[in-house]
Amino acid sequence: MGLKLRRKVAVIGAGLTKFMRRALETGRELSFYAARQALDSAGLRFNDIESVVISTAPDAFDGVHMKTEWLADGCGSFHRPYLRGYVGGGSGVFALIQGWYMVASGMFDTCLVVAEEKMSSCQPHPQGAFNTIFDHTLERDLGVNLLWIFALEMNRYMQVHKLSLEEIALVSVKNKKNALDHPSAQIPKAVTVEEVLASEVMAWPVHRLMVSPTTDGAGAVVMASEDVARRVCEKPVWVEGVGWCLDSAFWTNRDLYYPDYVEKAAKMAYEMAGITDPRREIHIAEPYDPFAYKELHHLEGLGLADRGQAPKLLAKGFFDRDGDLPSCPSGGLLGVGNPIAAAGIMKCCELFWQLRGEAGKRQVSRPVKRGVAQAWGDLMQVGTVIVLGV
Amino acid sequence: MKPDNVRGKNLDKKGFEEATRVKYDLNAEYAYDMGYAVSRYLMGLKEGKIVGIKCHKCGRILVPPRAFCEQCYVPIDDFVELSARGRVNTFSISYVKWDASRIEKPEIPAVIELEGASPGVGILHVLGEVDPKDVHVGMEVEAVFKEEKDRKGEITDILYFRPVK
Amino acid sequence: MGIISKVTKNIEGKAHYYKFPVWYEYTVGVAGEIFAKNLKEQGLLTGAKCPCCGKVYLPPRVYCEECFEEIKEFLALEPVGVVETYCEVYEDIDGNRFDKPKVVAFVRIDGSCGGLFGFIEGGVQMGDKVKAQLVEKRKRTGTVSDIVCFKKVG
Numbered sequence: 001m002g003l004k005l006r007r008k009v010a011v012i013g014a015g016l017t018k019f020m021r022r023a024l025e026t027g028r029e030l031s032f033y034a035a036r037q038a039l040d041s042a043g044l045r046f047n048d049i050e051s052v053v054i055s056t057a058p059d060a061f062d063g064v065h066m067k068t069e070w071l072a073d074g075c076g077s078f079h080r081p082y083l084r085g086y087v088g089g090g091s092g093v094f095a096l097i098q099g100w101y102m103v104a105s106g107m108f109d110t111c112l113v114v115a116e117e118k119m120s121s122c123q124p125h126p127q128g129a130f131n132t133i134f135d136h137t138l139e140r141d142l143g144v145n146l147l148w149i150f151a152l153e154m155n156r157y158m159q160v161h162k163l164s165l166e167e168i169a170l171v172s173v174k175n176k177k178n179a180l181d182h183p184s185a186q187i188p189k190a191v192t193v194e195e196v197l198a199s200e201v202m203a204w205p206v207h208r209l210m211v212s213p214t215t216d217g218a219g220a221v222v223m224a225s226e227d228v229a230r231r232v233c234e235k236p237v238w239v240e241g242v243g244w245c246l247d248s249a250f251w252t253n254r255d256l257y258y259p260d261y262v263e264k265a266a267k268m269a270y271e272m273a274g275i276t277d278p279r280r281e282i283h284i285a286e287p288y289d290p291f292a293y294k295e296l297h298h299l300e301g302l303g304l305a306d307r308g309q310a311p312k313l314l315a316k317g318f319f320d321r322d323g324d325l326p327s328c329p330s331g332g333l334l335g336v337g338n339p340i341a342a343a344g345i346m347k348c349c350e351l352f353w354q355l356r357g358e359a360g361k362r363q364v365s366r367p368v369k370r371g372v373a374q375a376w377g378d379l380m381q382v383g384t385v386i387v388l389g390v
Numbered sequence: 391m392k393p394d395n396v397r398g399k400n401l402d403k404k405g406f407e408e409a410t411r412v413k414y415d416l417n418a419e420y421a422y423d424m425g426y427a428v429s430r431y432l433m434g435l436k437e438g439k440i441v442g443i444k445c446h447k448c449g450r451i452l453v454p455p456r457a458f459c460e461q462c463y464v465p466i467d468d469f470v471e472l473s474a475r476g477r478v479n480t481f482s483i484s485y486v487k488w489d490a491s492r493i494e495k496p497e498i499p500a501v502i503e504l505e506g507a508s509p510g511v512g513i514l515h516v517l518g519e520v521d522p523k524d525v526h527v528g529m530e531v532e533a534v535f536k537e538e539k540d541r542k543g544e545i546t547d548i549l550y551f552r553p554v555k
Numbered sequence: 556m557g558i559i560s561k562v563t564k565n566i567e568g569k570a571h572y573y574k575f576p577v578w579y580e581y582t583v584g585v586a587g588e589i590f591a592k593n594l595k596e597q598g599l600l601t602g603a604k605c606p607c608c609g610k611v612y613l614p615p616r617v618y619c620e621e622c623f624e625e626i627k628e629f630l631a632l633e634p635v636g637v638v639e640t641y642c643e644v645y646e647d648i649d650g651n652r653f654d655k656p657k658v659v660a661f662v663r664i665d666g667s668c669g670g671l672f673g674f675i676e677g678g679v680q681m682g683d684k685v686k687a688q689l690v691e692k693r694k695r696t697g698t699v700s701d702i703v704c705f706k707k708v709g
Contacts, residue, residue, distance in 0.1 A: 063416070124490070138545045204483035248461075
């Protein structure tokens, strides 16, 4: 593809709300908390913001039609050009990709990027809002629910690589433990493999402690051109590569054991970043982990482990905070929470703080100069990838 | 340590019920057109058959049938009757329904690769007449259709897939 | 050969019906809870005042959209205001005709730069001063459904 960065763009501020099962706050209030925090941490004034990107996933969760337009003033969009980015769960990273090209294009020097989700409004349970993800004629009448597709994918992944539930449960153990040090975390907990496997079977092979919760929350970052970043920010975090890819919605016609779309998105981002050996050149990763097996699935798609080998490396401590390639040091979706669109931005915020040495108790042991965040969404379809570096 | 000053007030179940809330019934109903490819598929189901479609460009035989090949991006209309037998590509044993309520007797969704379709091409359906313990990837299964008089041209004209004896 | 030539041949087209089975329960938020309290307990509306530009928002919110500053000052306001615009509605959402047309107005509430929609009873003209008629105190929920209608004063 021969992509070359036209104009350097940096992330110069970040903010995150608490991630909660049921927030008192409305979606707009949550967006404001996160956006204001990001703006303050960037050291910019509101008038310095020239454009806004808002990412929020199905309108069906908050139950507000044209959700972004409704959230807009809480996201700082008053009288400003704004863009909505929506690729389901992939939105949180996709939002930064869109913020990137708002600034890289030369049209704007700054962009406030906000991601929000308020799932708790949806009754009888937010899971119900996912029903429409399935084909209206050929699938919904079978009594589908969202857990099915993850369970089907997890089973396929385990079958092809001959993996055990214990190997997968280690992801829950790692991430929920990492989340104990995250101030926003919804369900941080020290659990053992035995406890994970003893937890309720929801849709075999998925156990309850292998699933991320439904969450209300918001996150935001401020992105700026090189000029602005160098003037106001002591340690800008540069966007080095972006990539995104969509696979077919005919998900029963694909082999689910490997996420091709993540590999293609990663390839696009790595090429832009000039990365030829991701396992050496990426120092920290935040792959999307809505289910425990998904982190492993995505690490392989990102090229950070051979196919089927991520569980082996995990068992050796390779992906721990003090390991060679820390993965989900934030605690991921399994520990911090999963407010669909905002989950990905939480991962980007984590990279921002880790690369600047501001992650406190979560700070990884090894020196880090370059990290990758990845989000996933839709019907096992979307890969969105961003490489950030200092 | 970042993030600092995280804001947001979590409500537990009781707190949510005590908060001021506004209820809204969405009442959204839809009447979806099938399109010509899925219509043909459903007509086939009514007749007790499973119909796929062939792409003349890449040669893949696909099911559910579609009006264009999504990889070649050309219109296709070469319908092909497939077998009602296949193999389980992957499955799950589910104790949870769409509204997060629990059920005692599990449902067994599966992706079934149908004979006659290209490798790896399958459909979503459920398994029946089988002990969950006995289900395995690669298991040979066959479709069990409703009685002819009860078929309506819907995916549920197939009741379930059961293991081939 | 395109698709069009085959579309009308031998295909039984029909529609597939689906009802989206969810409903919503929205929390009113931090600002909304203050609005609810004032309305339930005192029969008063609530405005939110920006510390920077002084604009008073109604319905209240926790941020000023123009200054993007946090708002912490909430003012209790009398439910009186001026009809800024109105319309007459003859049909319901399903197209059924009302016996008598309903009048819906946007009322700019005094002391704020905001306002509320409400039904008007007893005739209306642009610029009329109106006051909200509330449901009795013990039945209030703290939301705008507590306002039965607006009526002309003076």
